[in-house]
Structure formats: structure tokens, C-alpha cells
Amino acid sequence: xxxxxxxxxxxxxxxxxxxxxxxxxxxxxxxxxxxxxxxxxxxxxxxxxxxxxxxxxxxxxxxxxxxxxxxxxxxxxxxxxxxxxxxxxxxxxxxxxxxxxxxxxxxxxxxxxxxxxxxxxxxxxxxxxxxxxxxxxxxxxxxxxxxxxxxxxxxxxxxxxxxxxxxxxxxxxxxxxxxxxxxxxxxxxxxxxxxxxxxxxxxxxxxxxxxxxxxxxxxxxxxxxxxxxxxxxxxxxxxxxxxxxxxxxxxxxxxxxxxxxxxxxxxxxxxxxxxxxxxxxxxxxxxxxxxxxxxxxxxxxxxxxxxxxxxxxxxxxxxxxxxxxxxxxxxxxxxxxxxxxxxxxxxxxxxxxxxxxxxxxxxxxxxxxxxxxxxxxxxxxxxxxxxxxxxxxxx
Amino acid sequence: xxxxxxxxxxxxxxxxxxxxxxxxxxxxxxxxxxxxxxxxxxxxxxxxxxxxxxxxxxxxxxxxxxxxxxxxxxxxxxxxxxxxxxxxxxxxxxxxxxxxxxxxxxxxxxxxxxxxxxxxxxxxxxxxxxxxxxxxxxxxxxxxxxxxxxxxxxxxxxxxxxxxxxxxxxxxxxxxxxxxxxxxxxxxxxxxxxxxxxxxxxxxxxxxxxxxxxxxxxxxxxxxxxxxxxxxxxxxxxxxxxxxxxxxxxxxxxxxxxxxxxxxxxxxxxxxxxxxxxxxxxxxxxxxxxxxxxxxxxxxxxxxxxxxxxxxxxxxxxxxxxxxxxxxxxxxxxxxxxxxxxxxxxxxxxxxxxxxxxxxxxxxxxxxxxxxxxxxxxxxxxxxxxxxxxxxxxx
Numbered sequence: 001x002x003x004x005x006x007x008x009x010x011x012x013x014x015x016x017x018x019x020x021x022x023x024x025x026x027x028x029x030x031x032x033x034x035x036x037x038x039x040x041x042x043x044x045x046x047x048x049x050x051x052x053x054x055x056x057x058x059x060x061x062x063x064x065x066x067x068x069x070x071x072x073x074x075x076x077x078x079x080x081x082x083x084x085x086x087x088x089x090x091x092x093x094x095x096x097x098x099x100x101x102x103x104x105x106x107x108x109x110x111x112x113x114x115x116x117x118x119x120x121x122x123x124x125x126x127x128x129x130x131x132x133x134x135x136x137x138x139x140x141x142x143x144x145x146x147x148x149x150x151x152x153x154x155x156x157x158x159x160x161x162x163x164x165x166x167x168x169x170x171x172x173x174x175x176x177x178x179x180x181x182x183x184x185x186x187x188x189x190x191x192x193x194x195x196x197x198x199x200x201x202x203x204x205x206x207x208x209x210x211x212x213x214x215x216x217x218x219x220x221x222x223x224x225x226x227x228x229x230x231x232x233x234x235x236x237x238x239x240x241x242x243x244x245x246x247x248x249x250x251x252x253x254x255x256x257x258x259x260x261x262x263x264x265x266x267x268x269x270x271x272x273x274x275x276x277x278x279x280x281x282x283x284x285x286x287x288x289x290x291x292x293x294x295x296x297x298x299x300x301x302x303x304x305x306x307x308x309x310x311x312x313x314x315x316x317x318x319x320x321x322x323x324x325x326x327x328x329x330x331x332x333x334x335x336x337x338x339x340x341x342x343x344x345x346x347x348x349x350x351x352x353x354x355x356x357x358x359x360x361x362x363x364x365x366x367x368x369x370x371x372x373x374x375x376x377x378x379x380x381x382x383x384x385x386x387x388x389x390x391x392x393x394x395x
Numbered sequence: 396x397x398x399x400x401x402x403x404x405x406x407x408x409x410x411x412x413x414x415x416x417x418x419x420x421x422x423x424x425x426x427x428x429x430x431x432x433x434x435x436x437x438x439x440x441x442x443x444x445x446x447x448x449x450x451x452x453x454x455x456x457x458x459x460x461x462x463x464x465x466x467x468x469x470x471x472x473x474x475x476x477x478x479x480x481x482x483x484x485x486x487x488x489x490x491x492x493x494x495x496x497x498x499x500x501x502x503x504x505x506x507x508x509x510x511x512x513x514x515x516x517x518x519x520x521x522x523x524x525x526x527x528x529x530x531x532x533x534x535x536x537x538x539x540x541x542x543x544x545x546x547x548x549x550x551x552x553x554x555x556x557x558x559x560x561x562x563x564x565x566x567x568x569x570x571x572x573x574x575x576x577x578x579x580x581x582x583x584x585x586x587x588x589x590x591x592x593x594x595x596x597x598x599x600x601x602x603x604x605x606x607x608x609x610x611x612x613x614x615x616x617x618x619x620x621x622x623x624x625x626x627x628x629x630x631x632x633x634x635x636x637x638x639x640x641x642x643x644x645x646x647x648x649x650x651x652x653x654x655x656x657x658x659x660x661x662x663x664x665x666x667x668x669x670x671x672x673x674x675x676x677x678x679x680x681x682x683x684x685x686x687x688x689x690x691x692x693x694x695x696x697x698x699x700x701x702x703x704x705x706x707x708x709x710x711x712x713x714x715x716x717x718x719x720x721x722x723x724x725x726x727x728x729x730x731x732x733x734x735x736x737x738x739x740x741x742x743x744x745x746x747x748x749x750x751x752x753x754x755x756x757x758x759x760x761x762x763x764x765x766x767x768x769x770x771x772x773x774x775x776x777x778x779x780x781x782x783x784x785x786x787x788x789x790x
Contacts (some may be wrong), residue, residue: 090496146672275670275682277541278695287670287695298693300673300682 004072004239010034011117012068012222016039016059019112020220021234024048026098026114034117038064060236071222078197080122080223089127090119094241099214102266109233113263116220116238122196123189123216130187130216134164135265136239136252138257139173139249144282151176152183159186163309164215166191166243168235172250173257175207188215191242191252193235194227195219222307229279236260245270245309247299251285258285265295270308280349309378332357335366337374337384345381399467403479406430406512407463407617412436412453415505415615419443421493421509429512433459455460457759466617473592475517475618484522485514489636497661504628508658511633513616517591518584518611525611527583529559530704531634531659532653534568539677542645546571547578552697554581558704561586561638563630564594566643568652570602576610583610588630589622590614602611621713631655638705640665646680647695655682660690665703667694676701727752728760731780732769740776 004012005190007296011034018025024047028037040065046052058064070137075082080276083089097115105111115147121127135158137151151173155165159181165188167174170233174190183186188211194200196217199208211217219232226286237354240246246273251257273296287297299305329337339355352362366382369375375382396751399407406429419442423432437459441447453459470477478484492510500506505529516522530553546568550560554576560583562569576583583606589595591612594603597672606612611690615633616626628651635641635658643666646652653670659666668691671678684691694700724732727750734750735741741749764770768778 104775146674150673274673275678275693277672278545278669279541283670284695287693290670290693298670298682298685300679304686326486327487 004082007034008082008118009065009068009072010038011084012071012082013038013064015042015117015220016067016222017055017064017070018051018205019230019234020116021097021110021112021114021237022051023114024051026117029117030046037226068222071224074197074223075120078223080120080217081122081197081342082089082108083119083127084117089121089129091128091131091133093243094238096239096267097241100237100241100263100266102262107233109230112234113237115241118220120219120222121216122212122218124214125216127216127218130164130189131166131242132164134166134189134243135161135305136166136243136246136260137173137177138167138246138260139250140251140255140257140285141170141172141174142252142282143172143176143250144276144280146280147173147282148176148275150264151249152180154249154302154305155180155182155188156184158305159184159188161302161306162186163306164189166239168192168232168239169201169204169208171201172205175204177209177249178211182210190215190218191235191239192216192217193221193231195221195223195225197223198225200227218332232256233259237263240264240269241267242324243269245272245305247272247274247305248286249274250276250280250282251289252281253284253288255285258289261289261294261296265293268295270297271295271304272297272308274299329369332361333369336362336365336369340375340382340384342384345378345383347381352380354376397439399477402429402511404463404467405433405479406479407466407477408433408459409436409514411462411466411617412450412614413446414625414629415511416504416507416509416632417446417494418507418509421512424512429430432542435514442759443776456686460710463617466619468511469513469592469618472779473517473618475591478514478516478522479512483514484524486523486526486637488526488638491498491662492632492636495636495658495661496659502628504625508632510636513615513619516611517613518609519609519613520582522611522613525559525584526561526637527559528557529561529638530700531561531586531638531641531655532568532572532644533562533631533634533641533646533655535646535650535652535677535680536565536569537647537677538567538645539659539671539675541660541671541675542568542677543571546644547575549644549697549700550575550577550583551579553700554579554583556701557581558701559584561634562588563627563634564596564599564603566596566598572644573602573606573610577605585610585612586630586634587612587614587622588616588626590616590618590620592618593620593668595622600749602703627651628654632658635659635664638664640667640700642667642700643668643681643684644669645675645677645678646684648667648679648683650680653684656684656691657688660688665689665692666690667700667703669694724764727756728764731764732758735770735777737779740761740773740778742776747776754771 014025041055046055095115097113100113102110107312137154156175158165165177165181167177169190169192178188190211196219236259240260246261246264248257248261260273273286273289290298335355348362352359376385409420436450441450490510492508494507497505532549542628550572553560560576562570562572564585564587573583585606591614606687631654634655641659643656656666668681668684687692730750743757747754769780771780
């Protein structure tokens with residue numbers, strides 16, 4: 001087997017002792033280092049009674065380091081690997097979970113949203129690079145044909161434009177998004193709430209096998225871990241934090257998928273919602289989000305998703321002619337377009353500061369940009385016009 | 396025939412000389428009085444060349460006052476009446492059109508949005524009272540079964556709760572909304588772009604007859620007037636201005652119905668949009684509005700429409716128990732709830748001013764209201780909680 005250092009072993013053991021996301025465990029690991037944190041917990045030194053109890057209970061089941069060693073061996077046998085902070089593969093974006101605070105958290109899972117301590121990964125791609133340009137497509141298990149159609153199209157379209165699709169492993173929207181991506185020959189990532197060797201549900205086994213071949217299966221839980229119910233909700237924070245943005249396709253009221261979406265909102269990631277018929281119970285959650293959350297953006301298809309997650313200049317794979325006005329700009333003008341906020345207005349002084357240009361230059365270039373209809377002047381400053389960032393793709 | 400005074404005759408004649416909504420004509424009538432304005436126009440004294448030309452062209456067709464007298468006689472024969480400012484029946488809300496300025500108007504119809512000079516009315520109800528509690532339901536002619544279902548349900552539900560339904564006379568969403576209201580035994584108003592004696596389209600003749608019996612047919616154009624194309628767009632400003640709010644059910648991109656909705660937005664009236672499948676061309680206009688207009692509110696059904704157009708204490712017809720917390724408040728507390736803005740926050744000083752209470756009283760009552768979960772405290776002031784105004788109706 002590959003050799004793993006003491007730190008990695010400790011991270012694996014900590015994840016076994018307490019569910020991923022537990023803030024106090026993550027803090028101890030960050031402050032003392034994983035190995036010392038593990039020793040402290042094993043010595044009954046956890047800072048909270050609840051955690052001391054659960055560590056003691058787990059301790060009955062076996063020695064933490066031995067169990068971690070066993071898990072690492074098992075992973076090795078099935079061709080999985082463990083990825084920890086500091087590895088090239090570690091996706092830095094999930095570290096932003098340390099700042100995640102959900103409004104009015106009522107359940108344990110809404111409080112214990114610390115970054116992961118490790119990931120188990122199966123599949124041929126480096127995890128961090130694969131998530132670099134990724135969009136989460138999430139939604140209901142009991143999806144309607146409408147939702148399945150939309151999720152498949154989105155999965156296909158994203159993969160076709162070289163974006164990675166990320167979702168869970170459930171029936172319905174999750175599976176449709178993966179299948180869409182696979183049919184475009186693109187990368188897709190299933191983030192699981194159980195071991196990567198026993199993906200759940202069984203009915204998706206063929207799909208999981210295919211994803212392990214050409215995409216990635218990812219989990220915070222070690223091989224063999226069962227898909228306990230709370231784990232799906234714990235897992236959702238990773239889908240929100242590991243991607244550039246999240247699209248909700250169909251969801252019943254207060255479903256797990258809306259929960260992922262609320263995490264994406266709390267992380268200030270582009271959060272997109274596909275509406276549906278108001279007569280469909282499977283769009284109630286989507287419409288609730290659009291009504292309640294001013295930052296949730298209604299999207300009707302791929303082009304609008306790309307508008308939200310793409311940045312200027314990042315849309316190269318999209319075929320387009322030389323007629324995109326932004327291509328014709330000189331460096332200063334282009335810098336100004338790039339410095340404009342995606343929404344809202346900015347005044348000239350701020351803009352000069354953001355773009356690093358003289359106010360005089362900004363004023364001259366902004367009139368030009370206004371003439372080209374790339375920016376619009378409003379009472380309280382300048383705003384980006386849609387033409388400045390809209391990719392030329394069919395809607 | 397009934398006798399009409401010189402002013403009414405002049406208003407009718409002015410509407411014949413220039414299409415309703417023409418700002419310069421409305422201004423002349425407001426400044427000089429309708430009779431003097433008519434004389435000025437007939438003497439070739441219109442302030443714009445275009446208007447002079449069109450007055451001259453219409454003048455070829457007959458003497459304006461004689462034609463107006465003829466129209467009034469014709470209306471009398473068919474049991475229609477003319478309603479003008481100053482009449483009890485005149486709906487004052489349409490006067491707000493004098494302030495309507497659409498963003499980036501590109502067409503004549505987006506500029507010439509002055510208030511009506513007169514209405515022709517057929518039906519048993521006083522016009523102003525009927526529009527007092529009214530909601531416009533507008534949408535596509537080529538509606539889908541989904542849209543027809545939603546419009547019929549909304550029409551039924553509004554009428555059932557004693558709201559007047561207002562729409563045009565087209566096939567599709569318009570007709571479905573009227574039929575829904577009629578089936579609830581409620582009032583419904585068709586605002587037409589032609590004479591009330593020749594409603595268009597012919598295929599809706601039975602529907603128009605029924606509306607004339609138990610609702611109202613309303614038009615700015617005299618009996619006999621043809622439904623010329625631009626008139627539908629001219630008419631839309633009246634649907635937006637004459638109602639408490641507008642609901643868009645289905646609309647293709649840039650359709651007439653989205654145009655009505657944009658007028659409602661510009662008038663700062665509650666403007667509501669029903670989403671639909673993103674795969675439906677008939678919801679493209681609806682989704683465009685929801686994406687482009689922050690003030691357009693997504694609604695999924697009757698309860699949410701009533702939330703937008705209703706005011707506290709105005710929901711009496713809704714059956715509810717004694718458990719609505721707002722019913723238990725003393726006068727000061729109730730005054731505070733009623734003085735709160737429907738959206739956004741207000742600070743204590745403003746609120747004291749709005750409610751006419753001492754700051755000391757406001758502070759005391761607000762803690763109580765906060766405890767009752769009727770208001771919430773935010774960083775920048777107090778906001779109304781949903782419970783304070785939500786009617787107890789099934790969703």
C-alpha cells in the first residue's frame with residue numbers, strides 16, 4: 001500500500017470519531033495539528049460534553065488509529081485515494097466553509113459546517129483542478145420529466161463547454177445531470193454521503209461505475225461507510241463550497257436540495273434556480289427560494305448559468321465571431337470592463353481604484369464604453385451592460 | 396337621449412381627433428378646458444406639426460362635434476354611457492398616468508401615455524367602485540393549457556374573494572381570467588381597444604355579452620371604433636393604471652402583456668409574474684421580466700397575489716379564526732403595524748412620524764411586536780414579518 005503520514009492518518013481517524021463538519025474538531029485540528037487533536041480527543045479532552053460522549057461511544061467500537069489504517073488499506077485495494085489539505089489535489093475553495101454562517105440555524109447540521117478534514121476520491125482526475133471550473137446541479141429525487149429534461153440538458157451543455165458537473169448520487173435530478181455530462185463526454189463529480197466503494201443508491205451502480213471511470217466519486221466518509229440520513233445534509237455543504245455556483249432544478253418545499261442552495265447563498269456563490277409550473281409540487285421549493293432570497297437568480301437555461309459563473313475572458317470555448325465588442329478594446333478599456341461589478345453600479349473614483357487607472361483616463365474610456373453599449377450610465381454611477389459579458393451562445 | 400354637456404362632447408371629440416394618450420392633447424385639455432382645447436386644435440393651433448397634420452386629416456372625415464354627438468347617440472341606443480373626470484364613476488387612479496415615464500421609451504406608444512379623456516362603459520356597475528378592489532390578469536393569446544388553467548384559477552379565486560378581475564378581450568389568458576371570475580359569480584372588466592358595441596375578437600362574442608350583463612365592458616374609443624393594432628398597446632396603460640396590481644400569467648418574449656406589466660412597474664403598482672416551464676416559449680416573457688425587473692414579484696397562486704395587493708384589515712372576506720396575532724393588538728400597536736413599509740426596513744424616528752406616535756411609545760410597542768413575531772429587528776431598523784399581513788387562506 002501507499003504510505004500515509006501520521007497527519008493524514010489522524011485526519012481520517014478524526015473523521016471517524018466525529019462526523020465531518022463538527023466545528024470544534026476542525027478547530028482543534030487547525031490549532032494543534034490533527035495528530036495532537038486526535039490524542040486530545042482520545043484522552044477525553046474534547047471541549048464539549050456531547051463530543052466527549054460521542055468520542056467515547058465510537059471508542060467502544062475500536063481503536064481510532066487502527067480503524068483509520070484499515071480504511072486506508074481498504075481504499076488502496078479498491079483504487080481510491082485520500083486527499084488532505086496541503087496536497088496538490090486539495091480544493092482550496094472548501095476552506096471557505098470556515099466562514100459559513102447560516103441565517104437562523106435550527107439544526108445541528110446547520111451549525112456544524114466546518115471544512116472537511118479529508119476527501120476520499122475514486123477516478124482519474126485531480127480533484128482540485130476538476131472542481132476549478134465546476135457547477136453544481138442539484139434537485140429532487142422524485143423529479144418530474146420536465147426537471148429531468150432540464151437537468152440533462154444543463155449537464156450536457158456544461159460538460160460540452162468544458163465545465164465540470166457536480167451533484168450527489170441520488171435518483172432524479174442528480175443522476176440526470178451526471179448522465180447529461182457523461183453523454184457530452186465531459187467530467188462529472190458525484191459527492192457521496194457514504195464510502196466511495198459502496199455508492200448509494202444501488203440502482204445507480206452502473207452510473208457510479210461509469211463516473212469512477214471518467215469522472216470522480218468523492219466522499220468525506222471512509223470506504224465502507226454507510227449512507228446514514230444526516231450525512232446527506234452534512235455532505236451538501238461540500239457541493240455548495242466546492243463549486244463555482246449552484247443551480248437548483250426542481251425541489252419540493254424545504255428539501256435537501258434547497259438546503260444546498262441556501263449554503264451556496266450563504267457562501268456568496270452564484271446561486272441559480274430554474275422555475276417550473278406553479279402547479280407542480282416539485283417546483284415549490286424552487287419558487288420559495290426565488291421569492292425569499294433576493295440573491296437567488298432565476299435562470300432558464302445554459303446561457304444564463306454561464307453568465308452567472310463565467311468571468312470575462314473565460315468563455316473562450318464558446319464559438320463566436322470577431323464581433324464581440326469587448327474583443328476590440330484597448331488594454332485600459334478592457335481593464336475597466338473587467339473591474340466593473342457584475343451587478344449594481346460603481347462610481348468613477350471607485351472604478352479608478354479598482355482598475356488602477358487615473359480618474360481622467362477612466363472618464364475618457366467610460367464615454368467610449370458607453371458609446372459601445374458595454375456600460376450604461378445610471379444616476380449613481382456606471383453599470384455593466386449585458387453585452388459586455390454575455391457569451392454568444394444559443395439560448 | 397341623455398344630455399351631455401359641452402365639456403363631455405369636447406372630450407369625446409378630442410379622443411376622435413387624436414388617439415387617447417397623446418400628451419399634448421391631454422395637457423391642452425387640462426390647461427384650457429376640453430372645449431377650448433378642441434377649438435384650438437380645430438383652428439390648426441396644435442403645438443406640434445404631427446398633431447396638426449393628424450387633426451387636419453381627421454377633419455377631412457367630418458366635423459368633430461357632429462361626430463361626437465353621433466357617437467353619444469349611438470352609445471345611448473345600445474345602453475352604453477360615457478364617463479368623464481368629475482363623474483362619480485371616474486376612476487381617479489388612471490390620473491396617475493400623468494406621471495408615467497417609461498425607461499428608455501422607443502415607440503410613440505411608450506411616450507404618449509397620458510390619462511384618458513373619457514371612458515365608454517357598458518354594464519351594470521359604477522366604474523370607479525368596480526375598479527377600487529381590482530387586479531389585472533394579463534397574458535398571451537396563444538396561451539398553453541397550463542397558462543389557461545392558472546389564469547382561470549386566479550380569476551375564480553380573485554372573484555371569490557370579492558376582487559374585480561380586469562383584463563383585455565383577447566383569446567387565451569384574457570378570456571380564461573374573465574371566465575374564471577364569471578364562474579365564481581364575481582365582477583370582471585374587459586378593457587377594449589375598440590367600441591364597446593363591437594368587441595373584438597368575434598369568437599369571444601358570447602363572453603362579451605355575458606360580461607356586459609354582469610361585469611363591465613370599457614373602452615376609450617367610441618362605439619363603432621375599430622380595433623386597430625396600435626390601440627391594444629395604447630389601451631394597456633389603462634389596465635395597468637386602473638387596477639391595484641397586475642399579474643402576468645404567460646407571455647412570449649416582448650409581447651403586449653409584458654408591455655402592460657412594464658407600465659404597472661413604472662406606476663409602482665404591485666407587479667406579479669407567474670413562472671412556468673423554461674421549456675415553454677409562452678413563459679419566456681415572464682422569465683425575462685423576473686430576471687430584469689427587481690420589483691416584479693414571482694407569485695405561484697392566489698394567496699401570494701392577495702399578499703401583494705391587499706392591505707392589512709382589507710382581507711375581511713377571508714375566513715379566519717381569532718388566532719391572527721394582529722387582531723389582538725391595541726390601537727397604538729396596530730397603528731405601528733399599519734405604518735410599517737411592506738418591504739424593507741424603517742427606523743424608529745421615521746416610524747414614529749408615520750404612525751403619529753411618540754418615539755418612546757414606538758420603542759415600547761416595537762419590543763412587544765417583536766415578541767409577537769410581527770416585526771423583526773434588522774441592523775438598519777425594523778421590518779414587517781410575514782405573519783403580520785399574511786391572510787389565512789389556503790395556498
